[in-house]
């Protein structure tokens with residue numbers, strides 16, 4: 001059997017625990033030994049490593065966050081920063097490593113692979129901005145959490161005939177904004193992948209009011225600008241105070257949805273299969289509803305996350321949200 005390490009790195013996301021569980025159970029099922037590494041690459045370098053048994057991951061799938069904790073460890077970008085991690089892996093006889101995280105974590109995994117460690121990446125972030133997959137673990141849960149909040153804001157927006165700007169997460173990607181915008185029937189979605197024109201936005205709000213619309217919901221991706229900045233700009237065009245809600249970190253928490261739990265289980269299972277096949281420096285993903293594996297460097301070089309899907313959804317929303 002293999003000796004497989006598993007860690008979570010970068011930002012946490014709901015569903016990471018379900019992925020850890022799948023890795024541990026599949027590996028033990030296949031006769032491997034599994035080692036949990038706490039606090040990402042930092043914990044790896046510091047030797048925060050423990051052997052995991054099947055009961056260590058009981059009652060885990062429903063829990064948000066990550067039981068292995070996570071950390072940022074910029075030192076890992078340099079070979080000197082990685083050496084203590086490689087030494088720790090050798091010391092524990094760990095020959096392969098599953099890294100659950102974002103593109104920064106993938107870069108770390110690719111660097112370790114180049115240095116002879118068999119690494120497999122699993123995409124975990126709410127932002128959905130990782131190459132090599134159409135969906136990341138945590139994205140579906142974050143969208144559902146944001147939608148629940150937007151639905152509540154809509155009730156008050158309707159009661160007061162108000163314009164609300166709701167800033168959602170996503171870093172430089174508009175995925176959460178476009179999904180929650182369509183899902184909530186927002187009048188406007190503002191994403192980094194598409195230009196916006198304040199004159200048009202103001203005209204749309206005005207037209208909506210004239211046609212008896214009771215409110216206007218604008219879902220703004222954080223990657224464009226901050227909600228308050230957008231409200232100030234809107235005010236310059238329209239003598240109107242829009243209310244701003246920044247959803248913030250609530251979007252990162254909570255029990256994962258069915259979709260995220262299943263995706264996490266499939267990714268974890270596939271990662272262990274890939275290790276048995278001898279793959280190294282690869283990442284798992286879902287493409288066209290199929291679980292696939294891609295070389296990490298190829299995935300990172302493919303200019304990251306495709307924009308086509310967001311723009312398509314954005315255009316559809318424009319046609320159905322007047």
Ligand code: ATP
Nearest residue numbers: 010011072073076077101102103104105107108125
């Ligand atoms: P998130 O999507 O939540 O930001 P991420 O994995 O992209 O997740 P980062 O903070 O960018 O989060 O990266 C996580 C860790 O991966 C870093 O703290 C660092 O230890 C390691 N890392 C990032 N970039 C590199 C790199 N170029 N080479 C080696 N290791 C890296």
